[in-house]
Amino acid sequence: MISIKVRLNEYRSNQEGLCPLIFQVIYRRKKKIFFTPYRLPPDNFNEDKERVVDRPSHKIPRREEINDYISRTRSELLQSIDILQKSRADFSVEDIMALYAKNRNNCFFMWYMENIIQEQEAEGRLGTVNTYRSALNRLIAFIGDSKDLTFEDITGRRINLFYDFLQRSGIANNSIRLYIRILRTVYNRAVKEEIPGTRLVSPFGCISISETETIKRAISLDFINAISLADLKSDSKLDIARDFFLFSFYCRGMSFVDMVYLKKCNIIGDTLYYTRSKTGKPLTIKIVGPLRKLIEKYHNEGEYILPILDPAKGTLYPQYRTALKRQNTRLKRLSDFLNLPVPLTSYVARHSWATLAKRNGAPVSVISEALGHRSEKVTYTYLAALDQEVIDKVNEKIVYLMK
Numbered sequence: 506m507i508s509i510k511v512r513l514n515e516y517r518s519n520q521e522g523l524c525p526l527i528f529q530v531i532y533r534r535k536k537k538i539f540f541t542p543y544r545l546p547p548d549n550f551n552e553d554k555e556r557v558v559d560r561p562s563h564k565i566p567r568r569e570e571i572n573d574y575i576s577r578t579r580s581e582l583l584q585s586i587d588i589l590q591k592s593r594a595d596f597s598v599e600d601i602m603a604l605y606a607k608n609r610n611n612c613f614f615m616w617y618m619e620n621i622i623q624e625q626e627a628e629g630r631l632g633t634v635n636t637y638r639s640a641l642n643r644l645i646a647f648i649g650d651s652k653d654l655t656f657e658d659i660t661g662r663r664i665n666l667f668y669d670f671l672q673r674s675g676i677a678n679n680s681i682r683l684y685i686r687i688l689r690t691v692y693n694r695a696v697k698e699e700i701p702g703t704r705l706v707s708p709f710g711c712i713s714i715s716e717t718e719t720i721k722r723a724i725s726l727d728f729i730n731a732i733s734l735a736d737l738k739s740d741s742k743l744d745i746a747r748d749f750f751l752f753s754f755y756c757r758g759m760s761f762v763d764m765v766y767l768k769k770c771n772i773i774g775d776t777l778y779y780t781r782s783k784t785g786k787p788l789t790i791k792i793v794g795p796l797r798k799l800i801e802k803y804h805n806e807g808e809y810i811l812p813i814l815d816p817a818k819g820t821l822y823p824q825y826r827t828a829l830k831r832q833n834t835r836l837k838r839l840s841d842f843l844n845l846p847v848p849l850t851s852y853v854a855r856h857s858w859a860t861l862a863k864r865n866g867a868p869v870s871v872i873s874e875a876l877g878h879r880s881e882k883v884t885y886t887y888l889a890a891l892d893q894e895v896i897d898k899v900n901e902k903i904v905y906l907m908k
Contacts, residue, residue, distance in 0.1 A: 507532045507601075509582055511555040511575055513547055514540075522546060526571070528578060532598040539602065540619040541578070543571050581605060606700060614654040615641065617700065618691045631822040632762070632782070640687040643671060656695060656702030661711035664688075668712060685712065722853050723860035728845055729754065733795075735843055743842065746835035748799055749811070750854050755796035757875045758855030761832060765825050767810040772800075781877035788877050 508531040513524040523544035530537050549565050551558050557571045565571070585605040589596045606617070618641055625634045647670045648654060654663075664685070671681045689709040696703045733751060737744040753759050762782050771779050777790040792800070805812040813828045814821050829851065836849035847853060855876070862872050 507586055509579060511579070512552050513545060513550050514538075515547060519544065526550070526575075528582070530582065530598055530601055532601065535598045537598050537602050538620075538623060540616055541574065542613050542616060543567075543574070545571075603698070606698065614656055614659055614691070614695075615644065615648075617656075617695055618644075618688075621691060621694070636683065637687055640684040643667075643674075643676070643684055644688065646674075647671075656692075656700055659692060659702075659708055661708045664708055664712055685709070722847060722850070723856040724845065724847050724849075724853060725857075726861055728843075729857060729861075731843055731845075732839070732849075735839075742835055743839050746832055746839055748802065749832055750836060750839075750849065750851070752796065752799050752811070753851065753854035754858055755793060755799070756790050758858035759790075760855065761829050761851040762825060764811060765809075765813050765828060766821075768808050769810055770808075771810070784877055786877045 508529075510529045510531075512527060512529060514527050515524045518524045524547055526541045526543045526545055527538050528541065545557060545565065546563060548560050549558060549563060550556075555575060557565050557568045557575075559565060559568060582601070582605050585601055589600055589604060593600075602620075606620075618637070622634055622637050622641065625637065644667065647667050668681065668685065671684065676684075689707065692703065692707065692709065696705065696707075729751075732747055735747065737747055749761075749764065753761065753764060756764070756777070759779075760781070760783065763779060766782070767777070767779060771777055772792070775792050777792055778787070779790075780787050790796075800810060803811050807815065814824050818824065833850050836851065836853075839845075840847070840849045859872055859876060862875065863869075867875075
């Protein structure tokens with residue numbers, strides 16, 4: 506039995522109280538939803554009849570257009586199902602959606618992107634979901650809430666206009682670069698899936714945004730020692746922040762998200778085994794003495810090494826985001842307390858470990874493997890900016906060579 510339902514997703518209402526109109530397809534107990542180009546007030550949609558209706562207090566100017574869209578889309582879905590039933594003995598709800606998307610006469614970019622986000626959410630890739638959602642929200646702000654773009658509308662000129670819009674909105678250059686790259690990834694996937702309206706020559710080739718070099722965030726070994734030896738008995742919150750920072754440093758700059766999700770079962774003997782969330786790369790870390798002390802200090806009854814996440818309190822990802830924000834706030838206080846030259850963040854430990862490894866002669870290939878980078882090219886970019894202290898020392902040597 507295949508179920509097709511049309512409803513409003515009231516969990517994603519915008520500031521005006523308009524909710525996305527969605528289709529829900531259920532087959533063999535698996536559900537897929539996709540977003541239409543329309544948003545409506547809840548009172549203007551009859552869920553039983555699956556029709557847009559006018560109310561005395563509020564009329565929908567595009568009521569007939571939306572109802573025609575609903576009828577047409579249902580018909581196209583049924584047509585896709587009929588084709589599958591006649592051509593295959595077995596198929597899935599994913600097959601239904603793939604065939605429907607491929608055969609649509611007028612496929613919408615934001616609709617398509619929304620469904621990619623839904624896939625990522627189902628796979629638990631919540632960090633990726635957030636970045637894709639941010640890019641989509643910026644595009645919606647540019648186009649307008651009530652509109653969508655077909656793939657034919659995605660032109661070089663429109664992408665440049667979107668770029669100008671982001672610049673006028675005060676978005677940082679690296680964030681603009683990220684948003685454009687995400688939209689290009691979505692477009693390239695649509696090309697591979699032969700979605701109508703896409704072009705083999707990408708419209709994104711007309712724009713090039715260079716990455717803005719960020720402020721160097723590494724600190725010296727002397728400052729790492731100062732952090733380690735600081736007397737923080739009077740402030741337990743700063744003490745915890747310091748410990749989590751050092752935990753990351755002792756783990757070769759492990760990212761905060763990976764630290765938070767570490768479980769006790771990840772420890773076998775004197776080795777910590779884990780998979781880096783960003784790249785999916787499996788890594789192993791020998792548990793050195795200072796790291797062992799921190800693991801023992803934060804021993805708890807739960808399944809996680811650090812007492813941050815609690816499954817009993819609900820979804821884990823929001824707990825991680827809250828913990829990350831709290832950690833960075835406390836690290837800023839710790840920076841002020843210790844008079845550090847660089848404001849501490851959870852990322853400084855990673856940059857500092859990599860920089861110290863480089864100064865001590867570690868090959869880039871070793872640093873790349875230790876950090877869990879996809880390739881050495883990423884590591885070269887990571888280590889590209891030598892810190893000012895090194896540059897000053899080189900200059901001093903050159904100057905004193907003069908007579």
